[in-house]
Amino acid sequence: MSKNDINPPDTGQPDALARLVTRVDALSTAAGRMSSWLLLVLTLVISVEVVSRYVFGWPLDWVFDTSYMLYGSTLLMAGAYALAKDAHVRGDLLYGEFSPRMQASLDLVLYLLFFVPGVLALIVAGYHFAAESWAIREHSSLTPDGPPIYPLKMVIPVGGALLLLQGASEMLRCGLCIARGSWPERAPDFEAVDIDKLRSEISGTPDHEAGVRP
Numbered sequence: 375m376s377k378n379d380i381n382p383p384d385t386g387q388p389d390a391l392a393r394l395v396t397r398v399d400a401l402s403t404a405a406g407r408m409s410s411w412l413l414l415v416l417t418l419v420i421s422v423e424v425v426s427r428y429v430f431g432w433p434l435d436w437v438f439d440t441s442y443m444l445y446g447s448t449l450l451m452a453g454a455y456a457l458a459k460d461a462h463v464r465g466d467l468l469y470g471e472f473s474p475r476m477q478a479s480l481d482l483v484l485y486l487l488f489f490v491p492g493v494l495a496l497i498v499a500g501y502h503f504a505a506e507s508w509a510i511r512e513h514s515s516l517t518p519d520g521p522p523i524y525p526l527k528m529v530i531p532v533g534g535a536l537l538l539l540q541g542a543s544e545m546l547r548c549g550l551c552i553a554r555g556s557w558p559e560r561a562p563d564f565e566a567v568d569i570d571k572l573r574s575e576i577s578g579t580p581d582h583e584a585g586v587r588p
Contacts, residue, residue: 395546402543405451415444422437435519443526450534480587496534497538504528
């Protein structure tokens with residue numbers, strides 16, 4: 375359950391901070407959507423391996439390295455996107471019962487205590503990993519003549535920087551909620567298909583009738 379489902383969105387005229395939050399959300403969303411194409415590439419790579427291995431009896435050594443690099447890159451680049459859409463896992467046993475201001479205050483404290491130091495450590499460590507890997511043009515040692523892995527290691531600080539930027543946006547969103555008493559509205563995004571609603575639109579019958587099977 376998202377925070378915007380619990381509390382009504384802020385419908386006031388957006389100020390400069392709200393516009394800044396919206397722009398950062400848009401950047402994170404763009405990065406997440408671009409990285410999602412890597413899943414298509416990953417699917418194609420795995421499909422090529424399956425056909426090559428089981429149809430032609432010719433396994434491809436580079437597929438294992440390539441698949442985990444594609445999957446890792448997707449996760450790293452989509453972290454900020456998930457945060458922008460409030461899609462990360464949340465323990466909501468008591469949180470949903472709090473007022474919006476209490477939710478925002480708690481979020482802000484947790485961001486400052488845990489999120490910011492953790493992501494900064496990821497960026498710093500990732501930068502050193504990437505710099506060393508680029509300096510030696512590191513290749514995977516898991517398979518003979520493994521592919522280069524320094525591009526993957528470069529994704530670590532880049533994904534961390536996007537996550538930190540989105541975290542700053544979330545802290546601004548907390549501040550706006552504390553000041554206004556309600557959460558700023560998030561930009562709409564892809565949603566799961568509502569089968570009953572889709573059936574009612576096709577048949578022209580009300581939702582509650584369309585959801586009843588004969």
